[in-house]
Amino acid sequence: MTLRTLIYGARQIVTVTRNRNEKFLCGKDMHDIGIVKSDAVGLSLLIENEDIVAIGTDDDIAREFEGIEVDQKIDATGCCILPGFIDAHTHPIWAGDRVHEYAKKLAGATYMEIMREGGGIGFTVEQTRLASDKDLLVSLVARLKRMLHAGTTYVECKTGYGLEWPDELRLLKILEQARSHVPIGISITYCAAHAIPKNKTAEEMTDDIVNNQIKALKKLMDEKELNVNDIDVFCEKGVYDIEQSRRILLAGKEIGLSINFHGDELNYTGSAEMGAQIGARAISHLECVSDEGIRAMAEAKTVAVILPHTGYTLRIELPPVRRMIDAGVPVALGTDANPNAFSSAMSISMNLACVLCRMSLEEALAAATINSAAALGISDKYGSIEVGKKADLIICRCPSWEHIIYQFGDHTHLIRHVLKHGTIV
Ligand code: NIG
Ligand code: FE
Incomplete structure (x- = not known):
């Protein structure tokens, strides 16, 4: 049975890729x-079941589909229709908060100073281990619902506040459960290598991930217990070095995960060069990337996932986005939502990307939609408004689409409907 939805009366439809089936947009x-x-x-948009089947003026669509039955009509008079945002980088499953550290950071403490004192990720790992499954699920689902209602229809979700296998496995299972509680698209990234547990060295942890954790993960993926997409590591001075990172990422690749990791964030480590060389699909942060790293990523078409909220919060230099775009690197956006950078609003990321990274409004939207989809390997079905793609849409009550970025941190009242796979959520 075909369920048809007609959205009509819109003022603007921002298709992003103009029905050209592009995997991502780069450069000009x-x-x-x-x-x-x-x-x-x-303007009208016709949906059959989950998919977009036609885009055009109200008259053209009415003429072309004359006589066909429509099950649901959505009046979008005066509204703008955009693709749902795709958040290419989040850490949404954790307990506790780090408001005490926020105050310390405002007073001048650096991220690494706090981490070395046992705070930062280490603190959140402790709090997360103490939390019950139920509490973790409830807080995760609340965060995902907030994202969805703010226009994010697909989100990358990392583990990483467990570190050791039993704790990481628990997080994976809760992420899987969340799928049935909130209709947002979820791409799961395994990030046990997010920090070094107190009782291990980085080398011991690398051995454990490569020799034990990845094998256990593969078994559960083969048994269809878990559906994990990507492998991640925090490749950073004082965390996992470049060789340890390479080993972990390649072990993940070996079991079919795509490489998508944190690199060149607080220090230059050569992450971009290494990632491009081993076929990374995406590398996040890149505040300290080198020119050589940019060249390597452009050549390999590795997506750079920019997280402006993190640099803004940590008061560090933001990544050289203009140089990346000029060099032909596909640039995507994420929120990094985590207890350090506490925001899951893609509109805020886009605003910061424009103001602080000097992206244009168009670049920011492309980065938050089709290019984020490419960072997650899903741009064949998501990230733009094209015939044949999934109907993940935002219908906004504003005179032009730019308002969603322009009205800084205050955009939810503009969102009239969010559609996931053709259904209002
Ligand atoms: O992307 N850099 C490592 N991971 C996160 C921070 C997570 C945390 O501080 O809890 C990031 O910035
Ligand atoms: Fe992160």
């Missing part, structure tokens, strides 16, 4: 985000 193409505008007549 990021400016051409295929805005269909019509001041005189309304």
Whole structure:
């Protein structure tokens, strides 16, 4: 049975890739985000089940589909339709908060100073281990619902506040459970190598991940108990070095995970060069990336996931996004939502990307949609408004689409409907 939904009357439809089936946009193409505008007549979008089947003026669609039965009509008069945002990097499953550290950071303490004193990720690992499964699920689902209602229809979710296998496995299982509680798309990334547990060295932890954890993970994936997409590591001075990171990432690749990791964040480590060389699909942060690293990523078409909220919160230099775009690196965006950078609003990430990283509005939207989809390997089905793609959409009540970025941190009242797979959520 076909369920048809017609959205009509819209003022603008921002298609992002203009029905050209592009995997991502880079360089100057990021400016051409295929805005269909019509001041005189309304615009329509027809959905069959989960998929977009037609885009056009109200009259054209009415004519083309004359006589067909429509089950649901959504009046979008005066509204703008955008693809749902795709958040390419979050850490959404954890307990406790770190508001006490926020005050310390504002007073001048650095991220690594706090981490070395046992705070930071270590503190959240302790709090997360103490929390019950139920509490972790409830707080995770609340965060995911908040994201969805703020326009994020697909999100990458990392583990990483467990570190040891039993704790990481618990987080994986709770992430899997969350799928049935909230209709947001979830891509799971295994990030046991997020920090070094108190009782181990980085080398011992690397051995454990490569020799034990990855094998246990593979078994559960083969048995279809878990559906994990990517492998991650915090490749950073004082955490996992470049060789340990390479070993962990390659072990993940070996069992079919895609490489998607934290690199060149607080210090230059050569993460971009290493990641491009081993076929990383995405590398996040890159505040300290080298020119050589940018060249390598452009050549390998490794997606750079920019997290402006983190640099802003830590008051560190932001990544050289202009140089990346000019060099042809596909640039995507994420929120990094975690107890250090506590925001899951993609509109805030886009605003910060524009103001602090000097991206244009068009580049920011392309980065938050089609390019984030590419960072997660899902841009064949998500990230743009194209015939044949999933109907993950935001219908906004604003005179033009730019308001969703322009109205800084205050955009939820603009969102009239969020559609996931063609259904209002
Ligand atoms: O992307 N750098 C490592 N991971 C996170 C921070 C997580 C945390 O501080 O809890 C990041 O910034
Ligand atoms: Fe992160």
